[in-house]
Amino acid sequence: MNDLFTVRPAAPDDPRVPALLAAYHLSTEAEKGQPVDTVDGLPAVYRDEVLDPRAAFAAGATVLLAEGPEDAAAGLVVLTGGGEIKRLWVEPGARGRGVARALTTEALRRAEAAGARSVRLSVWLWRESAIALYRRLGFQTVRPWDDRPGLLCLERPFDRVLRLSPDDIRSRADDGLAALLCDAVDGGASIGFLAPLDPAEAAAWWRTAAGDAERGVREVWAAYGPGEEVLGAVTLVRDGKANGRHRGEIARLVVHRAARGRGLGARLLATAEAHAAAEGLTLLVLDTETDSPAERLYRAAGWTAAGTIPDFAAAPDGTLRPTTLYYKRLA
Structure with missing residues (x-):
């Protein structure tokens, strides 16, 4: 506005x-x-x-x-x-x-x-x-x-944003969560996979995330539609180093292409940020493909660009693309 x-x-x-x-x-x-x-x-x-x-x-x-x-x-x-x-x-x-x-x-x-x-x-x-x-x-x-x-x-x-337990993640790994990752990669999102993403590979990643959640190093939130379909997700990764316990990383923020334009990305991000602040974290970091639509979301949410690294990661089509590092201090 x-x-x-x-x-x-x-x-x-x-x-x-x-x-x-x-x-x-x-x-x-x-x-x-x-x-x-x-x-x-x-x-x-x-x-x-x-x-x-x-x-x-x-x-x-x-x-x-x-x-x-x-x-x-x-x-x-x-x-x-x-x-x-x-x-x-x-x-x-x-x-x-x-x-x-x-x-x-x-x-x-x-x-x-x-x-x-x-x-x-x-x-x-x-x-x-x-x-x-x-x-x-x-x-x-x-x-x-x-x-x-x-x-x-x-x-x-109204869509619901819920924190998922390890069992919740496993129960949706093979259907909603795997499909969400596949949709993101098919849509060109650079989130660690190449296209076409095999649903079995996507589901395996979520099962690994469930193990991370059990160990307390990753937290997961999902956005559900009125029919309980998975519309988006975000994860917060905790730093395990003794000198990094004050910070966390936002990773795998994705919204299904059919649900974009409804503010779900901003809600998921705000939910993870609020939880991080409540847990006593004072700094969050992330990286995202330079000039991607996600950059607009992070800038609008008050994140600060720290720098750009050329040829950092391959896009889903295999082309090397730069990434921009962002950080946000939490009150």
Whole structure:
């Protein structure tokens, strides 16, 4: 999101909220082919919402505002107490800067933090750019709960990130975890293997990781989808040297190509970092292929590049590629 904008909760009676809701509803009625000039001309349910947002969004709803310079309102979204996203609106002058994505992402974050298993929304079929955004964020078409013509109903189930025991790793080594590594290598990720990766070799690596976990030198987290499919994983390797017990290494951070764009890589990384800090580690290190998409993730998460080594490792196709070393100090 553009640094000029921040997303924060707003009281329903914040004077900026009715203006944004009015803009949303007036625009929507025009798109339906039923334009009205003022709020007074809106259908009663929408008019009442604009005139008294607090009453309309009772029962635990959260109104999120995107604010620009001098607290100017750039956009709005409502997360109801029942886990539904409604009224996503971005002011025309603020469009194209990631405001809609930031508002939706924050609504998803708050719903998940509150313990929701999923979030739903409905969107008019002609709002193609909004639908594309929701698809990128992991929303899926579901059976409609609103039968108005032209309305698409979507739901976003939340993925779970869990720490795996050695037995958990072994139990998923031959299916989900092996398939995850194979997908990563087939997709060009330089994670220690050449393509095509034999699933048996991938499973054997995970069984070795399970042994490492039993010895206390490696910890593993996996991201699971709503159907318990393995969507991603990360490992934290502890340094066994007496003079290195304060540090750890992030290794094998992978997200299945079908699940990318949902923030899973960042969640897995943050989970491993938080655990490392709780365990008293003060320094983390990693290496990743130079100019790979992973570099953007690490930089965004506050990691610092320490240097680049040419021809460090072969990419899955056998081409020698440079790697960049990163580190992060933990508070």
